[in-house]
Amino acid sequence: xxxxxxxxxxxxxxxxxxxxxxxxxxxxxxxxxxxxxxxxxxxxxxxxxxxxxxxxxxxxxxxxxxxxxxxxxxxxxxxxxxxxxxxxxxxxxxxxxxxxxxxxxxxxxxxxxxxxxxxxxxxxxxxxxxxxxxxxxxxxxxxxxxxxxxxxxxxxxxxxxxxxxxxxxxxxxxxxxxxxxxxxxxxxxxxxxxxxxxxxxxxxxxxxxxxxxxxxxxxxxxxxxxxxxxxxxxxxxxxxxxxxxxxxxxxxxxxxxxxxxxxxxxxxxxxxxxxxxxxxxxxxxxxxxxxxxxxxxxxxxxxxxxxxxx
Ligand SMILES: [Zn+2]
Numbered sequence: 001x002x003x004x005x006x007x008x009x010x011x012x013x014x015x016x017x018x019x020x021x022x023x024x025x026x027x028x029x030x031x032x033x034x035x036x037x038x039x040x041x042x043x044x045x046x047x048x049x050x051x052x053x054x055x056x057x058x059x060x061x062x063x064x065x066x067x068x069x070x071x072x073x074x075x076x077x078x079x080x081x082x083x084x085x086x087x088x089x090x091x092x093x094x095x096x097x098x099x100x101x102x103x104x105x106x107x108x109x110x111x112x113x114x115x116x117x118x119x120x121x122x123x124x125x126x127x128x129x130x131x132x133x134x135x136x137x138x139x140x141x142x143x144x145x146x147x148x149x150x151x152x153x154x155x156x157x158x159x160x161x162x163x164x165x166x167x168x169x170x171x172x173x174x175x176x177x178x179x180x181x182x183x184x185x186x187x188x189x190x191x192x193x194x195x196x197x198x199x200x201x202x203x204x205x206x207x208x209x210x211x212x213x214x215x216x217x218x219x220x221x222x223x224x225x226x227x228x229x230x231x232x233x234x235x236x237x238x239x240x241x242x243x244x245x246x247x248x249x250x251x252x253x254x255x256x257x258x259x260x261x262x263x264x265x266x267x268x269x270x271x272x273x274x275x276x277x278x279x280x281x282x283x284x285x286x287x288x289x290x291x292x293x294x295x296x297x298x299x300x301x302x303x304x305x306x307x308x309x310x
Pocket of ligand 1: 010011012013014015054055056057059
């Protein structure tokens, strides 16, 4: 995977450092039952490049939350596994009075679980899912969950419970909330309840189409392979922000939610070179939710995968 080195600055301590980010983000259009990008076992695993940790103060956040550096930084971003960085970011959303937000903490924990899966750190992944469930539940009562995403959040709570191994809890949760879910989430919830009865904690594709097309099986296209944009060369100028950096992040589940559902039709396989944004139809869901990251360079497109940072 081609990465661009981008000079950024930490708004908490002022330290400038070089981060490594994906210059191009490709949305393959399919989601699994946890709303992570995935197509029949093919998972781009771009989430690990959407999180950045300051090497000086340890602040962890979306890469878009770090504005471009003014000069050439000599420091490199802090190392460490992506799931631990997401965990750190989640803790900040739970504990830092200035930025406490249960919903965003849940999104970070969910990303931590996915990255832990990618690293085969399965015990940690289970724990992150349990923490995501707690945070999502809290977000429904403390009003940090956006009103238009409450149904999706209730669905995700059940699915994260199932994936973490709490099969009975997941069934109970779906039974309680299925009447409030939209047709597509309710369709998936029924499938997941059957998986619970069968003792399965495996992820499955999000087959939203089946609910609306009379059960016809969804036709999948060949997943697009991520292609690096001709843009930035690695080691680009300090402070360089890829034009499409906003969309350079992995798509977060939340982003899908903007429309309430995972994208059912695959977006164009590859972003046309030179275009920095996704087609409007695919607008990241997060777009409507929140403001752009503090970087000030409001991405026109929400960072994929990146939960809208509001
Ligand atoms: Zn810092």
